Amino acid sequence: MYRIKKSDIVNIAQELSKEYGIFGPYIDRDAGQVMFDRLDDLSQIDLDAPIPAIPPKHVIYPHSECILKYSYDPTAKKAAIERIHSEKPKALFGLRSCDLEGIRVLDRFFLGQEFVDEFYLANRKKVFIVSNTCVKPFAQCFCACTDSGPSAKEGFDLNLTELGDEYLIEAGSEKGKAFAEKIGLAKAGDEYKDKKKKAIDISLDLFTDFAVENKAWVSRVTNRVTTGFIKEEIWEYIGNQCFECGACTFVCPTCSCFNIEDVNIGSGATERIRSWDSCSYEGYSKMAGDHNPRKPVEDRRNKRFFCKLSYSQSKKYLRPGCVGCGRCAWVCPGDIGLPNVVTYIRREITK
Amino acid sequence: MGRTHECDDACKIVSVPQIATIEEIKDEIVDVKTFYLNIDDKDIASKFNIKSGQFIMCTVFGAGEFAVSLPPSPENDRFHISVRQVGKVTRALHKLQVGDKVGIRGPFGNGFPFEEIKGKNVIYVAGGIGLIPLRSSIVHVLQHRNEFGRIILIYGARTPKDLMYQYNIDEWLKIEGFETYITIDNPVPGWTGETGFVHNLIPKAKIPVENTVAFVCGPPVMFNSVIKVLMDQGLSDDCIISTLERHMKCGIGKCQHCAIGRTLVCTDGPVYTYRQIKTLGEQI
Amino acid sequence: MTYKPGICTFCGNGCGHFLKIVDGRPAGVFPSRNHPVSRGRLCVRGWNIHELLSTPQRLTDAMLRKNGGLIKVSYDEAIAQVVEKLKKFASDSPDALAILASPRSSNEEHYLLMKFARAVLKTNNIGLDSESGHRASLEVLNAGTGFAGMLGSAGAIAGADFLFVLDFDITKQNPILGSELHMARRAGAFMVTLDSRTTQIAKLSDVFMMAKSGSNKVVIAALAKILIDEGLADSAYIQKYTTGFEGFANLLGSLSYDDINTKTGISIEVLKEIARKLVSSRRAMAFYPSGISGLDVETIGFLFNLFLLAGKIGINGSGINPVTGLNNLQGGYDMGVAPDVLPGFQLLEDPKAHAAFAKAWGADIPTKKGRMPYELLSEKSSKLKALVVIDHDEGIVRYADRLKELEYIVYIGAFENPFTEFAHAVLPIASYIESEGTYTNTERRIQLSAKKADPPSGILPGWRLVCELAKKAGASWNYASPADVMNEIAAVTPPYSQVSYEKLRKSFGIQWPCDTQNPNGTEYFSADTSTKKLSFYPVKADYSIPTVSTEFPYQLMIGKAQHFWHQNNLMRLTKIPLREYNTTLLLFPEGYVEISPDDAKSLGVREKWPVMVKSHAGEMKAAVKISGEVRSGTAYIPYFIQETISKFLLEHREVLARGEDATIPVKIEKV
Known part of the structure; x- marks a missing residue:
């Protein structure tokens, strides 16, 4: 354990920037919105800013990226395929614990299972993670009931916890420890363990009743979703409110569905572009020809919540698919963010 | 971590397609052609081994990639795919000629459970181009004729012109103990065989029930009615095997387009028993 | 920082977003949570707009048709030919040349194109590629209130307690506005949908009136009749704010209750309940589509009159709200891209307005109102010979046969387009994000879209291209930037008089009127500050509905x-x-x-x-x-x-x- 004066925290980013491109939270000047992105001016990093609107997953799993380039000359019958990948070193600085859990879910999904997703692996390979404990939750947060906060337990290289005018810094990996030693961070004594625990307890107390009370409900609802004991009417009620925009998927730290399209860029060359896709889209499951096994919108909603809240999916992720960041509630035009869905199902259970 | 190699021992081409040459093109029925393919890289080609029931991802350069089932038997068939032109990519494939290149990834998917069905009677029920993914299994079973009981193909299509692999069926009929029942939806002049939907043919075939497995493949409407008849005849749901088709983008269990219930058709399937299908909680 | 704030340029909502630019190319998008219209939401189009903006299918060369094919030429060569031809056709006959503008161009591009048509080419045959829908709305609203745009605001929906959705698949067409309605309904507002077909918003409403097709106008007239017959009309409001009540009331006499029921299929009881809810509400808002799919003048007239009867125009943010489908349809009309209006919806035939523009531009402008390009195309006897098309959409292909007969067609646009098949000259321009410009959304919000990427090498932004055309034609135009153009717009367009790029940069847009009385814009039309009385729209007592025959049932x-x-x-x-x-x-x-x-x-x-x-x-x-x-x-x-x-x-x-x-x-x- 190490510590650093609050005002000196940017020095750590400074040091990291010698080796890594720095990605961190900042407030966009024009739109006043907290974003998480590449920063050249490190003084813009704002560790006190609320959870960024955009989940940092885009850094390692971009909205759209070119994964292959190929060209074909039909006259000469010559084809050439080139794999596009970059393993640029990146430091995610000031990641909130929910977003770290999200990345860990993506890791298990893309790198575990039968095959490794090599394009994800390339983006993920040289990443240094500095997480940041939420010493107070934000309005929409409910990580306390999805076991993903307010402080990260593992998966980071360094974890920051604001304690008064200091940050406590914990190393979570050999890489993190070596870095802390290299830059000569001041050691923190054992008393900091207590201080951190107190800070987390205070944070937990600050969660709204809704977020705390929902804890038991998330697991009861998960049980219902897994066993399928949810009435059709509930899914229909939810489905009627779905605008099929895909927002819930795109802002979800754990959602990973993608589309692949070959885009011709001229002179016989083509780029294979992979981009975020959403199971709420009607065309998502439609097959060439004419068959769509998941036609009604409520079927597609049902599928998404099955993915977030079911035991079989949790087995793949080693945790629930929801990390309690609350972003889906921000962006949903239909008012069916996950917390509301839990509420509707809960209402049915108690009826 | 899972598999990463472009082509490991069992040789799966995972992420970057291998270039293959179209060696021969054969017109099958309307809108369906068979393409005989050879992977250009000799080393990879020699290690590229498929299992009956698997599929590949095929890139048509400049148009895109699509999933396609493998009709050849792994043992002595030439490697080929039979493709109906139905979307943008398959239409582009149909325009290609001998000597043109395509990209190949795979093979992916679980394949048919031959070990488990040894010694049993095998019934194939196919509708239209549903015979394509079953062809591999039929050839395999016929090649190992003595390891199985009765082998029955019950096949239906809209018209006589929509019957796939007729020349193969003629060949197979020469093999002893291979029984075939063929029907077309509506009578047409010159057709002397059965008419009506394929599920109506099942009772006529007097299929065995004990120690029997059925492979079913065809359009969803046909599938559902065939299953019903097979179950009525007394076949149990774990003895009915099907291969499912879904919209696919990656083939390696990541894009999730082919999710069905808690499984992914590309890695958990495409071969499922009807017992499994029933628990997936989605339409077929 | 690869995510740059901006506005979505698909539909008339004008939602706020961040566009991710990697290596000069759009590669992602994210919603803007503080944007007053969209507040963190985007629709399926908005969430994938980078796919459009990064498409390689761009027009990257000026082209002229030579020996049947389009041949790449220099901008200069193309501009010279286009100007020469257009000048010739413009002087040929009044109907020989028409300009079909795009509801997607920026205000600055609209304004300059309109000025080019009138002051340089001397033609008023200029119109928007969106047929008549929005024009019908502006007609009724301008006649009734002097306010040629949506009376309310997206932001006001949350405060409404009565919502009326007319013939509008709003959750598909303008999803974010649809979301706003849905949220208001969930917060307790009473929502009524009138449509002949079940839509998502119908399913989300308290009452869905599935009227017989073609009977919308009768349903609205019936509601008006009920207000009068049941003594529900707001007579104090009518007296204080309106003129023309008697005329309208008399005209409802010929509508009988039996008729209403048989013609619309809606029961009188349901209509009465809705009428009561409407008058007892504090804030009532109606929404209907405006643009390619829109209502006709008569139906809008009845709707406006119904809301006047209920005392719901210009009070507390109540009112009727046409919703534009295209990102700058409203701005197009604001900029006078129509055969008969000048910027600020000033009538061309009003001598005062005409003189003011002639003076401001230091040029003669034709006094007689022009013809809509679509009219000239569809009239087989018209003398149309040449057409300029900007960024066309589908509608015009309906006239393929006529287009083939034209002597000269110029196409101006950023993206590859099947319409180039018809063109004799093609002039490429920059796309939305490759140039600065303002767009006016459906709720009159003028928003500045910053330049976020460079256009393909050598390609001019639309405003510059029009300047080049004008200069080649002999005009001494000298605009340094889009901001410069906006300064001129402000000087000649009363509702834009206090708009400047400086102000726009500091805000999420300004809703016109933005003038000396309202320097920060205006959220909704207020009857109290209106300079004239609100007038009932002179509708006709035609309550017929389309009938079927045994032959065509x-x-x-x-x-x-x-x-x-x-x-x-x-x-x-x-x-x-x-x-x-x-x-x-x-x-x-x-x-x-x-x-x-x-x-x-x-x-x-x-x-x-x-x-x-x-x-x-x-x-x-x-x-x-x-x-x-x-x-x-x-x-x-x-x-x-x-x-x-x-x-x-x-x-x-x-x-x-x-x-x-x-x-x-x-x-x-x-x-």
């Missing part, structure tokens, strides 16, 4: 909305939106006709079976789509470019002109 509705998404040509350049757009169409590649299960049974047809749809004037083949979303006796076809349907509909131009609620009597035959 079905009412065919033409859906211009659901599958149109207002953006055919742009959607074609995307991947995911295109896939979504195509989902239904791929299922029915030959187009479909939607009928009720009962009708399918009596016709003896099943899903996807082919049928012939025949009217007195034409016929087309389509596949059957069976759906509970249409009434028995009605049929619905989507309007998208598909030859048979276009050819069929072309024979029914008079029906299209009647707006979204128009129907064609047809028979349907099994093939």
Whole structure:
């Protein structure tokens, strides 16, 4: 354990920037919105800013990226395929614990299972993670009931916890420890363990009743979703409110569905572009020809919540698919963010 | 971590397609052609081994990639795919000629459970181009004729012109103990065989029930009615095997387009028993 | 920081977003949570706009048609030929040249193009590529209130307690505004939908009036009649704020209650309940589509009058709100891109306005109002010879035969477009994000879109291209930047008089009128500050509804909305939106006709079976789509470019002109 004066925290980013491109939270000047992105001016990093609107997953799993380039000359019958990948070193600085859990879910999904997703692996390979404990939750947060906060337990290289005018810094990996030693961070004594625990307890107390009370409900609802004991009417009620925009998927730290399209860029060359896709889209499951096994919108909603809240999916992720960041509630035009869905199902259970 | 190699021992081409040459093109029925393919890289080609029931991802350069089932038997068939032109990519494939290149990834998917069905009677029920993914299994079973009981193909299509692999069926009929029942939806002049939907043919075939497995493949409407008849005849749901088709983008269990219930058709399937299908909680 | 704030340029909502630019290329998008219209939401189009903006299918060279083919030439060569030809045709005859502007151009591009037409080419034949819908709205609103735009605001919806959605698949066409309505309803507002077909917003409403097709106007007139007969009309308001009440009240006398019921299929009791809810509400807002799919003047007139009777125009943010489908349709009209109006909806034939512009521009401008390009195209006897088209959408292809007869067609646009087949000259321009410009959304919000990427090498932004054309034609134009153009716009356009780039940069847009009284813009039209009394719109007592005959027993509705998404040509350049757009169409590649299960049974047809749809004037083949979303006796076809349907509909131009609620009597035959 190490510590650093609050005002000196940017020095750590400074040091990291010698080796890594720095990605961190900042407030966009024009739109006043907290974003998480590449920063050249490190003084813009704002560790006190609320959870960024955009989940940092885009850094390692971009909205759209070119994964292959190929060209074909039909006259000469010559084809050439080139794999596009970059393993640029990146430091995610000031990641909130929910977003770290999200990345860990993506890791298990893309790198575990039968095959490794090599394009994800390339983006993920040289990443240094500095997480940041939420010493107070934000309005929409409910990580306390999805076991993903307010402080990260593992998966980071360094974890920051604001304690008064200091940050406590914990190393979570050999890489993190070596870095802390290299830059000569001041050691923190054992008393900091207590201080951190107190800070987390205070944070937990600050969660709204809704977020705390929902804890038991998330697991009861998960049980219902897994066993399928949810009435059709509930899914229909939810489905009627779905605008099929895909927002819930795109802002979800754990959602990973993608589309692949070959885009011709001229002179016989083509780029294979992979981009975020959403199971709420009607065309998502439609097959060439004419068959769509998941036609009604409520079927597609049902599928998404099955993915977030079911035991079989949790087995793949080693945790629930929801990390309690609350972003889906921000962006949903239909008012069916996950917390509301839990509420509707809960209402049915108690009826 | 899972598999990463472009082509490991069992040789799966995972992420970057291998270039293959179209060696021969054969017109099958309307809108369906068979393409005989050879992977250009000799080393990879020699290690590229498929299992009956698997599929590949095929890139048509400049148009895109699509999933396609493998009709050849792994043992002595030439490697080929039979493709109906139905979307943008398959239409582009149909325009290609001998000597043109395509990209190949795979093979992916679980394949048919031959070990488990040894010694049993095998019934194939196919509708239209549903015979394509079953062809591999039929050839395999016929090649190992003595390891199985009765082998029955019950096949239906809209018209006589929509019957796939007729020349193969003629060949197979020469093999002893291979029984075939063929029907077309509506009578047409010159057709002397059965008419009506394929599920109506099942009772006529007097299929065995004990120690029997059925492979079913065809359009969803046909599938559902065939299953019903097979179950009525007394076949149990774990003895009915099907291969499912879904919209696919990656083939390696990541894009999730082919999710069905808690499984992914590309890695958990495409071969499922009807017992499994029933628990997936989605339409077929 | 790869995410740059901006505005979405698909539909008329003007949602706020961040566009991710990697290596000068759009590679992602994210919603803006503080944006007052969208507040963190985007629709399927908005969430995938980077696919459009990064498409390699761009126009990157000026081209001229030589020996039948389009040949790449220098900008200079193309500009020289275009100007020479346009000048010649402009002096040929008043109807020889027309300019079809795009509802997607920026205000600055609109303004300069309009000025180029009037001050340089001396023609008033300029109009927007969106047919008549929004014009009808502006006509009624301007006549009634002097306010030629949406009376309310997106932000006011949350405070409304009565919401009326008319013939509007709003959750598909303008999803974020639809979301706002849905949220208000969940917060307790009473929402009524009137439509002939079940939509998502209908399912989300308290009351869904599934009126017989073609009877919307009668339903609205019936509500007005009930207000008067039941003594529910707000007489104090009518007296204080309005003129023309008696005329309107008298005209409702010829509508009988028996008629209402048989014509609309809606019970009087339901109508009475809605009438009571309307008058007892504090804030009532109506929404209807405006643009390619829109209502006709008469229906809008009745709606306006109904809200006047209820005392719900200009009070507490209540009012009727036309919703534009395209990102700068409102701005186009604001900039005077119409044959008869000048910027700020000042009438061309008003000598004072005319003189003011002639003076400001130091040029003569033709005094006689011009003709709409579409009119000139459709009138077989018109003398149209040359056409300038900017960033065209689908509608114009309906006139393919006529287009082929024209002597000269100029196409100006950023993206590859099938329309270039018709063009003799092609001039490429920068796309939305490659140049600065302002766009005015459906709620009159003027928003600045910053430049975020460079155009393909050598390509000019639209405003610069128009300047080059004008200069080549001899005008001494000298604009340094879009901001400069806006300064001139502000000087000649009263509702924009206090708008400047400086102000716009510091805000999420300003809603006009932005003048000395309202330097920070105006959220909604207020009757109290109106300089004139509100007048009942002079509607006609025509309560007829389309009838069917034994020969043609079905009412065919033409859906211009659901599958149109207002953006055919742009959607074609995307991947995911295109896939979504195509989902239904791929299922029915030959187009479909939607009928009720009962009708399918009596016709003896099943899903996807082919049928012939025949009217007195034409016929087309389509596949059957069976759906509970249409009434028995009605049929619905989507309007998208598909030859048979276009050819069929072309024979029914008079029906299209009647707006979204128009129907064609047809028979349907099994093939």
